[in-house]
Amino acid sequence: MTQVFDTKNLRKTVLDMAFSGATVHIGCAFSIIEILAVLYRNHLRFPDDTPAHPNRDYLVLSKGHGVMAQYACLHEKGWLSSADIKNYFKNGTQLKGLADAHVPGVEVTSGSLGHGFSVGVGMAYGAQRRETNQMCYVIVGDGEINEGSIWEAALFASHFKLDNLIVVVDENGFQAMGSTEEVLKLGNIMEKFIAFGFESIQLDGHNESQINDAIHQLKSKKNGKPKAIIAKTVKGKGVSFMENNNIWHYTRLSSETYAAAMAELEEK
Secondary structure, three states, rough: OOOOOHHHHHHHHHHHHHHOOOOOOOOHHHOOHHHHHHHHHHHHOHHHHHOOOOOEEEEEEOOOOHHHHHHHHHHHHHOOOOOHHHOOOOOOOOOOOOOOOOOOOOOOOOOOOHHHHHHHHHHHHHHEEEEEOOOEEEEEEEEHHHHHHHHHHHHHHHHHOOOOOOEEEEEEEEOOOOHHHHHHHOHHHHHHHHHHHEEEEEEOOOOOHHHHHHHHHOOOOOOOOOOEOOOOOOOOOOOOOOOOOOOOHHHOOOOHHHHHHHHHHHHH
């Protein structure tokens, strides 16, 4: 089966899940769609197309509340069925509202923010010790890096020269209860990661070409430095009434807003 990871279709799958499950976190799923599409299309290696293959690359979604975006990708890979998508967040489903390692293709149970990055650093360290060529990609939210555990893990990654680690910061400018500027100012995120010993790039998190080129560039550099991509994104990207509107962190779709969002995506 050809896997194109078309971002419009991925967003439509997210809407289907959110509407069917009467659940939330649409905006924070939409902001990482292009990042995930590029990773699954061009970079993540799964020998024999097996999600648990011992030589696979790792993808850790530390901002686990954005998991509908990852589930949409796993559905395209054929690891989740259409029935799984339809039954999202319902009784008996394996697909819960936060990333869950019981789901094929999901490496870490996350959602306790800051935790996933630490686990991803440990995975990268383990691959380094085993002398494999496995990469570990970790996606964190900008609000998530308020957590001190993020910076402890960053120190560890730099100390142990984990150049098989790429962390992608989804810098959409919001967290659950407000903008990052209002809640806790982050300053220049790229400069912070550079200060912690990371080779860092800042880019447009919805420009698939930029994302792809940056990942190729960073993973080719075996220079003893962990890597960071600071991806400037729009929370709710793709649907006009959701973009930069933090109400869609916790708002559920009605029949009317579901239809309106789907109609916008169809027009693109």
